Amino acid sequence: MTEHLRAYNSLWQVRSDSWCRLEEAADRLTRPTTTGELREKYIDICRELLERLSTLEPYWAYPGWPQFARISRLFASGNYDKFAQTLVRINRALTTESYRTGDVDNAGADELDMFPSDPRRLEEPSPQRDRPYFEVLVVEKMTEDQERALRNEVRKWRRPDDEFVYELVVVSSGDEALIAARLNVNLQAAVIRRRFSHQSTRDLSTLSEFVDTGVSHDLADHQSPEERAQILAVSLSNLRPELDLYLMTEIDVEDIAGRLGKYFRRVFHAREGMLELHLSILQGVEARYRTPFFSALKQYSHRPTGVFHALPISQGKSIVNSHWIKDMVGFYGLDVFMAETSATCGGLDSLLEPTGPLREAQQLAAQAYGSRHTYFVTNGTSTANKIVTQALVAPGDIVLLDRNCHQSHHYGMMMAGANVVYLEAYPLNDYSMYGAVSLREIKSKLLALKRAGKLDRVKMMSLTNCTFDGVVYDVQRVMEECLAIKPDLVFLWDEAWFAFARFHPVYRTRTAMASARALREKLQDADCKRHYEEYLAAGNPETASDEALLERRLIPDPARARVRVYATQSTHKTLTALRQGSMIHVFDQDFDQKVAEPFHEAYMAHTSTSPNYQILASLDLGRRQVALEGVELVQRQIENAMQLRDAIDNHPLLSKYMRCLRTSDLIPESFRPSAIEQPLRSGLRNMMAAWDQDEFVLDPSRITLFIGNTGYDGDTFKRQQLMDRYGIQINKTSRNSVLFMTNIGTTRSSVAFLVEVLVSIARELDENISEMSLGEREHFERAVHRLTKQPVPLPDFSGFHPAFLDHSGTEPTPEGDVRPAFYLSYDDTNCEYLSGEQIDERLDAGIDIVSATFVTPYPPGFPVLVPGQVFSREILQFMRDLDTPEIHGYLPNFxxxxxxxxxxxxxxxxxGLPLNGHRSGVRAAPESQKPGKKKPTKRSGTESNLPEVGHAELLGQQHPGDAVTVSPPGE
Incomplete structure (x- = not known):
């Protein structure tokens, strides 16, 4: 049994598969041909499966422990026919989820209900209301009779007009309550009563991964029922913050409500509150179920209107009367167009100045994502990043930026006029990809700026969490140590591909909003001041050397540190929303005083005055989904990823040509103090240990498949094999790898299909290799050798040309002003085109060559060059070695x-830089130097003539804080 329960990420599937296998074994057991040893074999299988399920079933309402006990009695008494019949009904109810109607006694009895919900039925009006189902955890020691009476009592309170229906899960101890919260994703509320034990009387050895011994000890050490209830409530809230918690007590209810009310949604008197509790539970779920904007839009679509305004497509009028595009309605459905409007009244709202349902929808999103403010964005996280950057950064401010971040950040820096210090991530040369930026790299840049007297100008740091390849930061530690150097530093965490992480108890600890809240609470804690004083006593950081500070874990001054955190998320990429639906989450102590107005201006500057209401409604609905079933969806996402890993690495043919990269492959040992090489596959406890201790961890839902032994480079494998032949869509590749990402929409069937496709590719490759001629075989082996044994060194950032550096300060620092470097290229006379060979020749002559554009190869997808950056031989060699047909900013013919x-x-x-190479590295070209090619261009307006404009006007440079004018292109 332990083998099947070995990993947290597969336990739900163990339960599901065990019920299916139990039904199959019971069916074989009851066949007339099953006799003798064969019969004994199936009896043993049933016994083993029942034993396995007995450890899990107490934590679900269906089939529930009482019904499971009846099944076990049928088996023990030898009534195998009745045993098998009951299993058929239960397994059908679990597979089709028909038990979610709330009629658990008759669930699975309908022979016609053989399949799960059919998506086509969603478009048809339902003859009866399909009420959402959930389960409520009750924590109290009860006898079987008391439990049965409680269930019956709750069912009596049901009314036909209730919006929802629920069943109870009853556990007797605190440790079992936490196990249930981890395992049962149907839970939406928990009721803690006075009489519960700290430790279960059941044997929980097979579930030891999920037992929190620390909480059990805390509960044992506190005798007061109210103190124990508070400890359990805090633990449940940390584990599942979306759960509504209720307390039922019998004494001093008024006093307890005053002392413990902040931990519970409501406190009830045990003898008086059953009906109120029932209604409160329904109301609590209804509060998360509400979708203010979607509901308002749906209501609007049912109203007759006369449109004497914009948008002819409103309510489908320009379509339904057309002779040529009526198929548009047939494909999209009429409701999409009925909801199209440009109105901001009539029950709707303005995205730019929300005061009604949109504002309410954003407030609900803030609650769900743990932020102080949340803003909807209808044109993607690219725009979200620019909004945050413009709101926070002024010309001349210094920003620390991950060089491998999304291009929107680079453009945002250019638009804001920031001086950028690029942060280098650790390289993974074997796989032609970068990891993440180490804390040591970040601290070294901050300390260098401090030495140069520029720390007051450092405004913000922006990092990508998690990276495209799944490397996740220790977000709270990064912010703590940075605030120890720069107490008011603002953090922008690009979580474009990490929106789902909020809804998993392990992931959540490394998200921006959860880390911001945890850090804020820590700084407010009385112990924090004491710890800081002990930290100062161990050595004053103001007098310590930089090397000592790089080696030391830094602690911020709680009296000075400000928690100022922003996160941008592509909701549409990892959760449910229409394309381009994104969110900005804010946890900034100084937002109202310092940022609210510029943020509003930036939001206005980048947001369309004609936002797509369908996108906004989908963000509202997506928030409802994760608020009620996010834990379940993310857990299944992880499970599917783990199943895919196992299916690939354990397949004899697939493992011959490809393998899933492990944590130890993508994160060097120096960043993993836990020393756990595969935390994703070694159980919950190891996974939690790694996520608690390691500087970087790996997102389990991302599978980087190393394919070097196939002889295919990543781009060829993606296009020719996966997409063109089988229609499998992926995004990221490298020279010798492809990235698969499971999401909340991934199914076990889709995982099985991918495995089937990979096996087909491997089988075909195996056959082709066996039939190759000697010449073909040699060619194939060279390709494999190149992809597996000849890594392409990844170049570091070569630096900005001195002309675009800030030369103030006591020491040279690396920040460059991307804005003038970008706009200088708007005058074509300032630019020329050079081939790699021509650049080599000029480098040989000692001449600096400066990029006029962003140069971004796909893959790997990071900018190798930015405007104002000098070329290096390493960069040129890297570009030559790349196996990719797509390079943005590079024209093969020019x-x-x-x-x-x-x-x-x-x-x-x-x-003010000296010429002829003395400081700037600029020197005149030899007469024999071949001129670079000019690309013919057409530009509207009058071309600027560089020598005829002032130098400051040319660069768009003024003193920090002054208006910035760029000419060209204009004001």
């Missing part, structure tokens, strides 16, 4: 777009 030497000389002179 080469790289770079600045002319004359343009760089003028810029260098304007900022």
């Amino acid at each position: 080469g790289y777009r770079v600045y002319t030497e004359k343009a760089i000389e003028i810029v260098a002179e304007s900022v």
